[in-house]
Amino acid sequence: MEEYKWLNNILNDDTEKITDKQKLIIRAAIELFSKQGYAATSTREIAQKAGVAEGSVFKLFPTKKDLILWIIKHIIKTSLFPLISSGINELMEKPFNSREDFLNAFFENRLELIQEGAPLFKILIQEIPFQPEIRAMLLEQFKKLPLDIIAKKLITTEINSDFNEIDIINIIITCLTGFFFSRIIMFPEIFPENRIKNDAAVLVRFMSRGFKSEKEQNL
Amino acid sequence: MEEYKWLNNILNDDTEKITDKQKLIIRAAIELFSKQGYAATSTREIAQKAGVAEGSVFKLFPTKKDLILWIIKHIIKTSLFPLISSGINELMEKPFNSREDFLNAFFENRLELIQEGAPLFKILIQEIPFQPEIRAMLLEQFKKLPLDIIAKKLITTEINSDFNEIDIINIIITCLTGFFFSRIIMFPEIFPENRIKNDAAVLVRFMSRGFKSEKEQNL
Amino acid sequence: MEEYKWLNNILNDDTEKITDKQKLIIRAAIELFSKQGYAATSTREIAQKAGVAEGSVFKLFPTKKDLILWIIKHIIKTSLFPLISSGINELMEKPFNSREDFLNAFFENRLELIQEGAPLFKILIQEIPFQPEIRAMLLEQFKKLPLDIIAKKLITTEINSDFNEIDIINIIITCLTGFFFSRIIMFPEIFPENRIKNDAAVLVRFMSRGFKSEKEQNL
Amino acid sequence: MEEYKWLNNILNDDTEKITDKQKLIIRAAIELFSKQGYAATSTREIAQKAGVAEGSVFKLFPTKKDLILWIIKHIIKTSLFPLISSGINELMEKPFNSREDFLNAFFENRLELIQEGAPLFKILIQEIPFQPEIRAMLLEQFKKLPLDIIAKKLITTEINSDFNEIDIINIIITCLTGFFFSRIIMFPEIFPENRIKNDAAVLVRFMSRGFKSEKEQNL
DNA sequence: CATGAATGAGCTTTCATTCAT
DNA sequence: GATGAATGAAAGCTCATTCAT
Secondary structure: OOHHHHHHHHHHOOOOOOHHHHHHOOOOOHHHHHHHOOOOOOHHHHHHHOOOOHHHHHOOOHHHHHHHHHHHHHHHHHHHHEEEEEEEHHHHHHOOOOOHHHHHHHHHHHHHHHOOHHHHHHHHHHHHHOOHHHHHHHHHHHHHHHHHHHHHHHHHHHOOOOHHHHHHHHHHHHHHHHHHHHHHOOHHHHHHHHHHHHHHHHHHHHHHHHHHHHHHHHH | OOOOOHHHHOOOOOOOOOOHHHHHHHHEEEEHHHHHHOOOOOOOHHHHHHOHHHHHHHHHHOOOOHHHHHHHHHHHHHHHHHHOOOOOOHHOOOOOOOOHHHHHHHHHHHHHHHOOOOHHHHHHHHHHHHHHHHHHHHHHHHHHHHHHHHHHHHHOOOOOOOOOOHHHHHHHHHHHHHHHHHHHHHHHHOOOOHHHHHHHHHHHHHHHHOOOOHHHHHH | OOOOOHHHHOOOOOOOOOOHHHHHHHHHHHHHHHOOOOOOOOOHHHHHHHHOOOHHHHOOOHHHHHHHHHHHHHHHHHHHHHHHHHHHHHHHHHHOOOHHHHHHHHHHHHHHHHHOOOHHHHHHHHHHHHOOHHHHHHHHHHHHHHHHHHHHHHHHHOOOOOOOOHHHHHHHHHHHHHHHHHHHHHHHOOOOOOEEEEEEEEOOOHHHHHHOOOHHHOO | OOHHHOOOOOOOOOOOOOHHHHHHHHHHHHHHHHHHHOOOOOHHHHHHHOOOHHHHHHHHHOOHHHHHHHHHHHHHHHHHHHHHHOOOHHHOOOOOOOOOHHHHHHHHHHHHHHOHHHHHHHHHHHHHHHHHHHHHHHHHHHHOOOHHHHHHHHOOOOOOOOOOOHHHHHHHHHHHHHHHHHHHHHHHHHHHHHHHHHHHHHHHHHHHOOOOOHHHHOO
């Protein structure tokens, strides 16, 4: 797992100082939780994979639940939030000839990030339905996302869409989650890399048409 | 949970005879698994909620895993499959004025079924990522679905779409799962009933535009 | 197991009337106890092998322990006792040229019986060390055995042995149990049939010499 | 059980380091297994008798079966093997006037060891008939025993016996097991100490005569 | 601090036994 | 009588957590 960028993001959060040993623990926990699930992973397994004593796991994280909450909190903070907003400013400032071009650029950007972050999302998705604290955390972060900016950009590229901002955001989220959820989290084995790229292009074409206003269509 | 239709569908599968006590066990297990997750639910809890002895849980289901696999198998068989295909034949034979009308009818149909089946989907989604057997079961069932018929109907309603059948199916699945996954499984509390209906209408409008072929748009 | 004579002896004890169903249960229990041990055999297994309902096992035998005690009691009564004494009267009345001839005849007799009764002895040996009731039962039966007659016969065949009766009995029991215990109960796989017969002949030669009195040896 | 020498032998095997707590567990397990049998002893009972937590039983021995196999392996290694071969070298080098003297010395030696090791033999005997692994272990060890040396000594003491080595070994094993099996394992209460010594002397006299060759007897 | 042996509550599972049918 | 579903105590075993070293 050495190669994942988000791991470094999670581990090198400047607001908290964690020792190298603790980094090993978190790294091991993320790997195991995403492969086997939280409940099916024992603290002993985590300690062994991390190469530390079982007792050390409980030094920074008094309980196993604290460990996963720490991980999820930092996934949201350092990975989920940047995942959605990263490169948004650049995208926003760059002019696009068409809505399709913009969506393609946007999707391509997310595609890489989501594929790389798959282990994190698996952890999130497992725990969200059963942990209200996590849902609350997520919703709070959501509000900070520059979703309205994306929507505005879409509206003003080409001719104005006749969907309002909130609808646009909802539609984008729907398509994004629908696309990645089945392909990466649920059925990774049936969606090889090259097919994902192709499917994404089709989806973007579909979306760029969908956003066209009645007016545009009649041009 | 008495009120859920699918419970009766699951419990009254004619190919298998299960006793009333076993129905109580399955009912309790579904409720607890969907609320707390499989791993976090003990067989003792299930027995208590069902009002039977712990030993009775193991009469029909030799292991706890057999219990959840039974449930998932029957969810797929009696609920997931009908969920997607129910009313499809009627929809297919009925003429629609526009693609939007057809999609609206289709979505409305699914909406009810999915909302009602939410506990089942929560169980499925938790276990899919960690149980290859379940993924295999699902993929097998998927092949039996009349997805191509839906796609054909869409193509032939109004003027032909220039997406091919497979793309159409993928897009519909993407939109459906994206729509319901976030609204019902992940964040049920932030999507009240009336908003779901409104959002669905917006999505359908978006989709019906998206499926328009270039030709149509230029008419 | 149909072919074992002792089974009929056990099952057709005239002093107790047992139904055909009960015979099936006893037959199954003997087979399973001797193969797997008492504790490792469940009442369900017995019922299944016997082809009866679990409840039926508890009709004649209120507890599982009652079942094995019944079996052991009847093994001792109908099999162990006859095993040691069967044919003794004939042997006693027949004249033998030498002590070796007599011992050979005696051993041959026992050999068959013990080999056939092996499953019964396995059951006995397992339970003797842990059940004082069984030990008491056995010791009571032992007293009834015509051991003294055998000893007398040995003494009077050829020239008198200078061992007394009790010693002779002890020696015979020692040699018999030592011979069969290792060969049939403990390591059946390393003692093929033909080797047992040969070993028995050697042992008998050894014994017949051992019983020779000092006087005899000097003749 | 503090007083048994073999316990120290088992517990202080230099090739394996076991903690004091583990020694308590093994000690308790041996005591309970030999009194009640393996299947009738629960891990909870063992833990209580050892004065440790139940979980600790499973630290060194992942399953209950591993525990008894460890014990049996170490009984064979540190007790059964020495039991048969201990003092053999001294016996072999010492000259004896007669075969009876040699056998007496040999028996006396074993007598003490077997009486003291009775609990171990009870464990062995219970499990041998049902556990092929144990039989295999035993047979392997048997091959390493200096049985042929004993046989040679017997042959060369006084005048040559006309039994061959294998026969001599078989006869000795038959007499030894027959003697101890009934007296110590099966019916310990009916053979008081003083009687065992006397019986052993009679048996040895019997055996020393039995081994005499025809030639010798005619001298 | 780091360790990992020790803990014991609690898990899944088994099984002798009961009893309504 | 015969049945086998139902029972629940108790089994083997796991695991988050503690704490002496």
